[in-house]
Amino acid sequence: NCSLNTTTNHLRHVESMAVLPSGAGKIPRLNAVILGEALASEEDDLVFPSDDFARQALLPSAQKYLEMYKRSVEDPAGFWSDIASQFLWKSKWGDTVCSENFDIRNGNVYVQWFKGGITNICYNCLDRNVDSGNGDKIAFHWEGNERGFHDSLTYTQLLSQVCQVANYLRDIGVKKGDAVVIYLPMLMELPIAMLACARIGAVHSVVFAGFSADSLAQRIMDCKPKVVLTCNAVKRGSKVIHLKDIVDAALIGHSMVGQSAVLHIAYSFGILTYKKTPLVSKDVVPTYSTICEVEWVDAEDPLFLLYTSGSTGKPKGVLHTTGGYMVYTATTFKYAFDYKPSDIYWCTADCGWITGHSYVTYGPLLNGATVVIYEGAPNYPDPGRCWDIVDKFKVTIFYTAPTLVRSLMRDGDAYVTRYSRKSLRVLGSVGEPINPSAWRWFFNVVGDSRCPISDTWWQTETGGFMIAPLPGAWPQKPGSATFPFFGVQPVIVDEKGVEIEGECSGYLCVKSSWPGTFRTLYGDHERYETTYFKPFPGYYFSGDGCSRDKDGYYWLTGRVDDVINVSGHRIGTAEVESALVSHPQCAEAAVVGVEHEVKGQGIYAFVTLVDGIPYSEELRRNLITTVRNQIGPFAAPDRIHWAPGLPKTRSGKIMRRILRKIASRQLDELGDTSTLADPGVVDQLIALADC
Numbered sequence: 162n163c164s165l166n167t168t169t170n171h172l173r174h175v176e177s178m179a180v181l182p183s184g185a186g187k188i189p190r191l192n193a194v195i196l197g198e199a200l201a202s203e204e205d206d207l208v209f210p211s212d213d214f215a216r217q218a219l220l221p222s223a224q225k226y227l228e229m230y231k232r233s234v235e236d237p238a239g240f241w242s243d244i245a246s247q248f249l250w251k252s253k254w255g256d257t258v259c260s261e262n263f264d265i266r267n268g269n270v271y272v273q274w275f276k277g278g279i280t281n282i283c284y285n286c287l288d289r290n291v292d293s294g295n296g297d298k299i300a301f302h303w304e305g306n307e308r309g310f311h312d313s314l315t316y317t318q319l320l321s322q323v324c325q326v327a328n329y330l331r332d333i334g335v336k337k338g339d340a341v342v343i344y345l346p347m348l349m350e351l352p353i354a355m356l357a358c359a360r361i362g363a364v365h366s367v368v369f370a371g372f373s374a375d376s377l378a379q380r381i382m383d384c385k386p387k388v389v390l391t392c393n394a395v396k397r398g399s400k401v402i403h404l405k406d407i408v409d410a411a412l413i414g415h416s417m418v419g420q421s422a423v424l425h426i427a428y429s430f431g432i433l434t435y436k437k438t439p440l441v442s443k444d445v446v447p448t449y450s451t452i453c454e455v456e457w458v459d460a461e462d463p464l465f466l467l468y469t470s471g472s473t474g475k476p477k478g479v480l481h482t483t484g485g486y487m488v489y490t491a492t493t494f495k496y497a498f499d500y501k502p503s504d505i506y507w508c509t510a511d512c513g514w515i516t517g518h519s520y521v522t523y524g525p526l527l528n529g530a531t532v533v534i535y536e537g538a539p540n541y542p543d544p545g546r547c548w549d550i551v552d553k554f555k556v557t558i559f560y561t562a563p564t565l566v567r568s569l570m571r572d573g574d575a576y577v578t579r580y581s582r583k584s585l586r587v588l589g590s591v592g593e594p595i596n597p598s599a600w601r602w603f604f605n606v607v608g609d610s611r612c613p614i615s616d617t618w619w620q621t622e623t624g625g626f627m628i629a630p631l632p633g634a635w636p637q638k639p640g641s642a643t644f645p646f647f648g649v650q651p652v653i654v655d656e657k658g659v660e661i662e663g664e665c666s667g668y669l670c671v672k673s674s675w676p677g678t679f680r681t682l683y684g685d686h687e688r689y690e691t692t693y694f695k696p697f698p699g700y701y702f703s704g705d706g707c708s709r710d711k712d713g714y715y716w717l718t719g720r721v722d723d724v725i726n727v728s729g730h731r732i733g734t735a736e737v738e739s740a741l742v743s744h745p746q747c748a749e750a751a752v753v754g755v756e757h758e759v760k761g762q763g764i765y766a767f768v769t770l771v772d773g774i775p776y777s778e779e780l781r782r783n784l785i786t787t788v789r790n791q792i793g794p795f796a797a798p799d800r801i802h803w804a805p806g807l808p809k810t811r812s813g814k815i816m817r818r819i820l821r822k823i824a825s826r827q828l829d830e831l832g833d834t835s836t837l838a839d840p841g842v843v844d845q846l847i848a849l850a851d852c
């Protein structure tokens with residue numbers, strides 16, 4: 162039970178809020194909360210911010226949020242340009258703050274924010290903070306995998322190091338608009354490399370260092386970088402991973418070595434212990450000047466590409482541009498975490514994912530925050546490591562994923578309570594829906610029932626938070642991401658794409674753009690339109706299911722497409738299937754997601770073998786290894802289910818609905834199987850379920 166959830170608290174809270182102004186139009190039904198209507202039936206689900214928290218919050222009331230939200234949707238240009246003016250622009254944008262077509266029926270989809278405005282996001286992250294007197298403030302605290310390895314950089318030092326890498330990149334021929342692939346673990350050098358690219362107008366494409374050589378090669382071939390930045394090796398948990406060897410394998414395996422388009426540069430980093438492979442350009446970076454002129458770019462010039470999984474095998478290169486992304490990540494970071502300059506912020510995400518772009522690197526640095534970066538596994542050497550780090554750096558804002566919360570919850574409270582954690586004041590969650598029991602454990606045990614949880618719903622495509630609590634402004638419901646951020650107009654539609662009002666469930670879409678909207682899929686604008694704007698014309702379609710309760714709270718229910726969310730990582734079923742069928746003894750594969758206690762979803766693969774090949778434990782292991790090698794260890798199937806045949810319609814379409822039921826052993830819910838070409842395969846599959 163949440164200790165703050167008391168009636169008296171609620172009444173005091175409600176009384177302190179004014180009543181919603183009339184004529185607010187289509188704004189969230191938060192007035193129910195303000196007016197106390199929500200109390201009637203859902204009292205037990207409401208968790209209120211403490212008075213102490215609300216008093217000091219940037220947004221202390223729902224009333225204040227509603228005023229700002231109203232302006233953000235009624236006058237987006239005014240709302241966002243006021244905020245954008247707080248950043249440094251070499252010259253301001255033109256008269257049109259935002260220009261967009263979000264409705265595919267009116268022609269090609271496009272989005273532009275602050276077009277004509279000239280800026281640089283690296284300058285705004287670093288030079289602006291140094292110039293305003295914060296040069297001696299710590300920008301990064303880095304904690305190594307092994308206890309006792311740590312380091313830190315002030316804003317001034319970070320700027321110098323970024324300039325050295327930027328000068329180095331320029332020197333080897335990287336120019337504005339060139340792509341740079343970054344394949345690095347969570348060293349400070351990873352955000353340094355990203356910022357260095359941004360400084361010279363190069364477009365970074367970070368590839369998560371858990372991806373295999375094949376996946377890396379696929380991304381390199383798609384974006385054709387001038388340079389690949391990597392390091393020797395990294396230690397994660399007790400394992401050493403030789404990243405440079407993986408890059409070599411990617412380049413050699415796809416005969417890209419020596420091609421002018423891909424200049425292979427390995428870059429040596431300061432971690433003393435893990436050196437193995439000799440590097441091409443060992444230790445050259447520190448010889449470069451610590452001053453580097455900024456490349457001023459248009460707000461609509463590309464900042465980065467980040468590949469993400471879709472429902473087909475080919476990953477999508479999500480493209481973000483500079484100005485809107487800058488304004489949006491900075492603002493969402495500030496409000497959703499109630500950020501204050503005295504905060505110490507730690508996000509456990511890797512920079513290989515969008516969370517590490519927007520909320521390890523850009524959002525926090527734009528706010529001049531002190532950021533903790535941790536290299537290793539969160540449960541190494543034991544499940545208390547996170548709280549050890551929290552106490553060590555006096556972390557105040559801790560942002561993580563439900564999968565980690567669930568796994569630490571399973572390891573027991575003692576690992577948490579042995580640490581003080583008294584510095585913590587705000588918690589955050591991202592990556593998948595957080596189940597109410599994990600939410601309550603996070604709130605009660607980790608946060609000692611003091612710290613609001615910002616459950617942030619967003620996507621690689623959205624650039625920043627879309628639906629998220631503003632701690633201090635309104636009560637939370639465990640498991641709900643609550644209400645939309647400024648400027649975001651979520652819409653729930655039915656199968657036909659018709660908007661449904663009030664309490665309902667359906668497909669989550671968004672009406673009109675927000676500054677952090679992605680602009681295209683690299684090299685495939687048609688796929689951008691088809692995937693996101695054609696399913697429900699008039700809207701951006703998120704791929705997620707969602708419901709809205711009577712108080713207007715949004716509840717995300719997971720993907721509705723062929724994407725599985727494993728430990729917060731998006732994996733396309735088609736990607737895993739194509740890895741499986743690349744094995745010479747695998748004839749066909751169908752992959753579905755199943756509920757998993759820790760990972761949220763696990764990968765369950767139905768596999769049909771080539772005629773005459775017998776099932777064996779060895780083959781099962783080989784199939785799993787094939788997926789690990791082709792995609793990465795995080796995509797390894799949890800289960801291989803031998804399948805003499807797959808349930809298909811007469812037109813040959815695999816009926817995944819039936820496979821999902823078999824995988825989750827809901828055998829009495831198989832539904833109508835009469836439309837199958839061969840209904841007998843269902844019985845065969847059930848018979849083999851536990852083999």
Ligand code: 6R9
Pocket residue numbers: 469514515516590591592593594595616617618619620621622642703704705717718719720726729730731
């Ligand atoms: C930021 C990130 C996006 C997908 C998204 C949804 C799921 C993320 C969530 C959440 C419920 C949350 N998701 N945050 N679902 N509540 N707070 O994770 O980006 O890797 O692109 O994944 O993750 O299904 O569509 P990305």
